[in-house]
Amino acid sequence: MARVADIIQRESCFQPGSTLCMGCMESIAFQNIGKLTDNGKKTIFALGTFCGEVSTLQYPNPVAWGRGETTPEKWEKSFGVIHHVFESAPGVAEGIRDTADMLAKMGALSGPVQVAALSGDGGALSIGLRTLLMTIHRRVPITIFVLINEIFANTGFQFGPTTSPGSETSTTPVSELVDGNPATPLDYIGLTVAAGAGFVAQVSPAFPKFFMQTVEKALASSETAVVFIPAPCITGWKFGEGETVNLARLSCETGFFPCFVKEKGQKGQIKFVDLDPAKRPPIENFMGPQRRFHHLVKKDSKTDTFCMRPGKEAMMQKIRGWIQNHLDSLNQLT
Numbered sequence: 001m002a003r004v005a006d007i008i009q010r011e012s013c014f015q016p017g018s019t020l021c022m023g024c025m026e027s028i029a030f031q032n033i034g035k036l037t038d039n040g041k042k043t044i045f046a047l048g049t050f051c052g053e054v055s056t057l058q059y060p061n062p063v064a065w066g067r068g069e070t071t072p073e074k075w076e077k078s079f080g081v082i083h084h085v086f087e088s089a090p091g092v093a094e095g096i097r098d099t100a101d102m103l104a105k106m107g108a109l110s111g112p113v114q115v116a117a118l119s120g121d122g123g124a125l126s127i128g129l130r131t132l133l134m135t136i137h138r139r140v141p142i143t144i145f146v147l148i149n150e151i152f153a154n155t156g157f158q159f160g161p162t163t164s165p166g167s168e169t170s171t172t173p174v175s176e177l178v179d180g181n182p183a184t185p186l187d188y189i190g191l192t193v194a195a196g197a198g199f200v201a202q203v204s205p206a207f208p209k210f211f212m213q214t215v216e217k218a219l220a221s222s223e224t225a226v227v228f229i230p231a232p233c234i235t236g237w238k239f240g241e242g243e244t245v246n247l248a249r250l251s252c253e254t255g256f257f258p259c260f261v262k263e264k265g266q267k268g269q270i271k272f273v274d275l276d277p278a279k280r281p282p283i284e285n286f287m288g289p290q291r292r293f294h295h296l297v298k299k300d301s302k303t304d305t306f307c308m309r310p311g312k313e314a315m316m317q318k319i320r321g322w323i324q325n326h327l328d329s330l331n332q333l334t
């Protein structure tokens with residue numbers, strides 16, 4: 001395994017020039033994935049339609065992807081990106097993998113190829129869930145990255161299958177009668193393990209060493225590897241500048257988005273979050289800085305700490321219950 005200090009010296013395939021919001025976690029994740037894929041293989045990414053695509057491939061300014069000034073004949077630096085429809089990134093990546101394998105068998109390639117799919121959680125877990133599960137089921141040796149921002153961001157911040165309970169989105173409004181999203185999220189980690197993925201992880205750039213080591217393993221896996229990356233969305237979650245990494249760290253430590261890794265044949269491991277709720281930071285610390293939870297949590301001006309608004313016990317209890325159930329079920333994945 002490469003040393004993290006060496007990985008950060010590598011050349012990324014994600015360059016300045018995107019129109020992702022300033023403070024978007026996706027940009028930080030892509031820069032790191034870009035360095036991890038600078039590993040001696042030709043890289044091809046299949047992108048679904050999501051913020052990470054519409055904000056990086058916009059004609060006439062498709063400058064964000066590419067490894068520096070490298071010319072295509074330099075195999076190990078060579079980088080390609082294919083954008084296809086919203087829901088199809090894993091299926092397109094599967095096609096690229098098959099084609100590369102066929103060409104390799106014919107002796108038409110001069111080196112190894114690594115293939116990855118990138119999409120949002122709406123693309124992968126809502127409209128594209130069938131594509132994701134069938135690609136996993138076919139045991140295709142690719143890496144599938146899913147950016148989890150809990151909403152359909154680039155089309156107007158609508159609720160999706162990963163939206164936290166109680167969250168205000170453009171389709172789960174808040175009123176005197178409703179406390180935002182009434183649903184609990186899909187257990188996407190359990191689902192991808194059950195579908196047969198050989199490597200499943202949830203990582204965050206807020207824990208850089210774990211991020212680097214886990215993504216490196218995913219890229220080297222001979223099985224289908226699925227990597228979920230919770231991505232605080234400054235515009236949709238409505239938080240202040242400079243809070244992105246802090247919220248990503250808290251999202252794990254409070255149990256909303258636990259870091260996790262499970263390799264084939266091994267028990268799943270939860271990272272950086274305690275199974276005992278008394279040993280975790282209060283969920284209010286994660287929710288308070290985000291205006292999508294304004295109806296549930298406020299800042300106490302006397303103590304300068306975040307606390308529950310009066311009368312919101314039911315929804316806060318629902319959130320705590322969902323977090324605990326989810327952590328317990330991840331802890332039992334074998």
Ligand SMILES: Cc1ncc(C[n+]2csc(CCOP(=O)(O)OP(=O)(O)O)c2C)c(N)n1
Nearest residue numbers: 049050051086120121122123151152153154
């Ligand atoms: C079949 C189809 N339906 C709807 C759309 C419109 N559309 C494009 S991206 C998108 C939402 C993407 O959400 P997500 O995958 O979560 O990515 P995010 O925008 O949050 O990054 C939608 C609804 C489309 N392109 N194709």
Ligand code: SF4
Nearest residue numbers: 020021024051233234
């Ligand atoms: S809307 Fe959210 S996910 Fe999309 S670019 Fe902005 S911060 Fe990133």
